[in-house]
Amino acid sequence: MFTKTPDLPIASMEELFELSAFLHKEARLLDEERFEEWLEMLHEEIHYWMPGIENRRRENPLKEGFYDKDHMAYFDDRMRDLQRRVARFRQPSAWAENPATRNVHIISNVEAFIAPEADTYMVCSTFTSIRSRGLDEEYVIYGRRYDRIQRTEGGLKLLKRLILIPNATLSCKNINTFL
Amino acid sequence: MSNIIKTLDVTDALPNLKKVCNLDEGRISGEIFYSQEIYEQELEKVFARCWLFVAHESQLVKTGDYITTTMGEDEVIVVRQKNGSIKVFLNACPHRGNKVCFSESGSTRGFICNYHGWSFDTAGNLVGQHESGIYEASEFDKSKWGLKEVAQVDSYKGLVFATFDPEAPSLKEYLGPMTWYLDALFDNQEGGTEFVGGCIRSTYECNWKIAAENFVGDILHAGWTHDSAARAMLGGAVAKVSDFPESYSVNWNGHGYEFALDTVGNVAVLGESKLNRYVHTIKPSVAERLGEFRSNMIASVSSATIFPNFSFLPGQNTVRVWQPRGPNKIELFTWVVVNKSAPEEIKEMWRKGAMMTFSPTGVFEMDDGENWEYCTKTAKGKVTAKQDLFVGLGMDTLLEETPLPGNVYEGQLNEANSRAFYQYWFDLLNAKSWTEVPNRNKGKAEAE
Numbered sequence: 001m002f003t004k005t006p007d008l009p010i011a012s013m014e015e016l017f018e019l020s021a022f023l024h025k026e027a028r029l030l031d032e033e034r035f036e037e038w039l040e041m042l043h044e045e046i047h048y049w050m051p052g053i054e055n056r057r058r059e060n061p062l063k064e065g066f067y068d069k070d071h072m073a074y075f076d077d078r079m080r081d082l083q084r085r086v087a088r089f090r091q092p093s094a095w096a097e098n099p100a101t102r103n104v105h106i107i108s109n110v111e112a113f114i115a116p117e118a119d120t121y122m123v124c125s126t127f128t129s130i131r132s133r134g135l136d137e138e139y140v141i142y143g144r145r146y147d148r149i150q151r152t153e154g155g156l157k158l159l160k161r162l163i164l165i166p167n168a169t170l171s172c173k174n175i176n177t178f179l
Numbered sequence: 180m181s182n183i184i185k186t187l188d189v190t191d192a193l194p195n196l197k198k199v200c201n202l203d204e205g206r207i208s209g210e211i212f213y214s215q216e217i218y219e220q221e222l223e224k225v226f227a228r229c230w231l232f233v234a235h236e237s238q239l240v241k242t243g244d245y246i247t248t249t250m251g252e253d254e255v256i257v258v259r260q261k262n263g264s265i266k267v268f269l270n271a272c273p274h275r276g277n278k279v280c281f282s283e284s285g286s287t288r289g290f291i292c293n294y295h296g297w298s299f300d301t302a303g304n305l306v307g308q309h310e311s312g313i314y315e316a317s318e319f320d321k322s323k324w325g326l327k328e329v330a331q332v333d334s335y336k337g338l339v340f341a342t343f344d345p346e347a348p349s350l351k352e353y354l355g356p357m358t359w360y361l362d363a364l365f366d367n368q369e370g371g372t373e374f375v376g377g378c379i380r381s382t383y384e385c386n387w388k389i390a391a392e393n394f395v396g397d398i399l400h401a402g403w404t405h406d407s408a409a410r411a412m413l414g415g416a417v418a419k420v421s422d423f424p425e426s427y428s429v430n431w432n433g434h435g436y437e438f439a440l441d442t443v444g445n446v447a448v449l450g451e452s453k454l455n456r457y458v459h460t461i462k463p464s465v466a467e468r469l470g471e472f473r474s475n476m477i478a479s480v481s482s483a484t485i486f487p488n489f490s491f492l493p494g495q496n497t498v499r500v501w502q503p504r505g506p507n508k509i510e511l512f513t514w515v516v517v518n519k520s521a522p523e524e525i526k527e528m529w530r531k532g533a534m535m536t537f538s539p540t541g542v543f544e545m546d547d548g549e550n551w552e553y554c555t556k557t558a559k560g561k562v563t564a565k566q567d568l569f570v571g572l573g574m575d576t577l578l579e580e581t582p583l584p585g586n587v588y589e590g591q592l593n594e595a596n597s598r599a600f601y602q603y604w605f606d607l608l609n610a611k612s613w614t615e616v617p618n619r620n621k622g623k624a625e626a627e
């Protein structure tokens with residue numbers, strides 16, 4: 001979509017299967033509000049980044065085209081920040097989470113490559129996040145993700161995630177989920 | 180000049196408007212958040228007349244730097260001129276009305292319309308057309324068909340405002356003594372402020388006034404609404420505002436600023452001790468620059484709205500415009516403001532901190548959106564919309580003997596600013612001209 005994926009060697013069928021299962025599990029944990037277990041799937045050095053998308057002319061691009069690492073973002077988080085977000089979800093006084101938001105995360109277009117860093121994969125995927133709140137609120141966000149997933153002693157861990165949505169204006173009031 | 184926009188013929192006030200609020204009695208009704216009829220009047224009598232925030236000067240550094248935004252629902256281009264001034268144009272081609280500039284920001288030598296190729300320089304002059312020869316045959320006068328220019332543009336400490344109305348009072352008069360308070364955030368260091376890059380836009384299904392009013396003077400909600408976020412960020416509850424020894428609500432012409440004097444209450448919720456330290460470090464120089472009093476306001480528990488829809492939080496340093504998109508919808512544009520002179524590391528922490536707390540993913544903002552949407556949506560019910568809503572806290576709290584400028588009320592847990600906001604809104608909807616807007620200011624117009 002926006003980022004030209006570098007040419008990297010393709011992971012094996014077995015690795016692709018394992019990495020897909022990792023992403024699917026992650027999506028299910030989020031749908032089931034198992035945030036602490038979700039945090040366990042993340043590398044302690046995680047960079048979880050969802051830049052704001054800016055509507056710019058082609059001859060006037062930002063550093064990365066439609067986004068820029070120094071510009072505003074939806075998420076530009078490290079582990080501490082993600083833990084804080086989870087902590088808010090867990091407060092009994094998170095009024096806007098009760099009744100609960102009902103989530104479905106759909107992951108598709110999974111491709112896996114061998115990243116240049118040791119024991120690391122570059123995994124591309126697309127997602128659809130559907131949330132419903134109250135009786136009739138429904139929000140759908142979709143986009144593309146570029147992940148770095150590392151094999152560690154504790155199993156596969158998500159080390160980096162870049163989330164790109166096509167929208168320059170978010171069509172809903174918030175993103176009270178992870179993507 | 181012929182390219183200045185035509186202003187609207189002002190229609191009569193709605194006949195039954197008197198019923199929707201009575202601020203002396205401290206009541207409004209939900210109807211003002213849901214009525215299409217009232218909304219149409221607002222576009223004409225509020226947004227087509229008032230000074231509206233359009234840009235920060237730091238977004239327009241060089242000649243030809245531009246951003247696009249809206250004034251009410253009218254799309255505009257804000258562009259830096261050769262002589263350093265800033266002009267604002269309707270983002271609509273004078274030929275058939277097509278949108279001229281589609282990008283949200285950039286740098287250019289001019290704008291070319293996609294439809295029939297009319298091209299404009301950055302001063303808005305029509306400089307060429309595709310098939311220009313045939314226009315000459317029709318004795319076309321190019322000088323009359325430039326981009327339509329907004330009547331007045333002015334800025335205060337980097338904040339650029341514009342109004343469609345040539346009759347509107349000057350920006351200085353419009354802001355009045357609120358500028359004295361704006362300085363606490365926008366002029367507390369040499370060099371002033373800048374926006375960090377980018378703008379986050381999101382959509383709420385709420386009326387613009389409920390959001391603007393929240394920032395004009397509703398700290399009351401914070402301790403309750405934001406309990407979960409405070410606990411997540413600080414590990415404890417929001418500071419108990421009623422415990423502050425000294426706090427104020429100040430308003431003027433419908434603008435309002437509510438604040439405590441605790442210096443760091445707002446910045447503290449970003450959970451970055453370095454930011455708290457930065458505020459403490461600059462505080463003595465702020466005291467020298469602005470006086471002891473305002474040095475306590477740099478990042479204190481506070482919020483403000485400049486009427487009608489420009490708001491900010493000192494300390495979290497989020498700056499925003501609630502763009503009206505119908506009676507029950509807004510687009511929220513947010514930016515992050517920092518001191519130009521701040522170290523890069525500090526600017527970066529503010530960029531992330533503002534986003535972590537007050538943005539569509541912000542742990543604080545999440546609980547606001549829900550409230551504002553349902554304050555709006557309940558008024559869909561015809562009966563519900565006609566019921567009184569209470570806005571009567573702090574009726575007798577005006578401070579007559581105070582050195583502070585503006586209409587100064589005691590305590591920030593007070594609905595005085597909210598009443599003043601709705602009163603000014605009500606007065607504008609009833610006034611056919613600026614001279615008919617009653618002057619309800621009671622305090623000092625200038626600081627002593």
Ligand code: FES
Nearest residue numbers: 272274275292295
């Ligand atoms: S509409 Fe712009 S050139 Fe015709």
Ligand SMILES: [Fe+2]
Nearest residue numbers: 400401404547
């Ligand atoms: Fe709030």
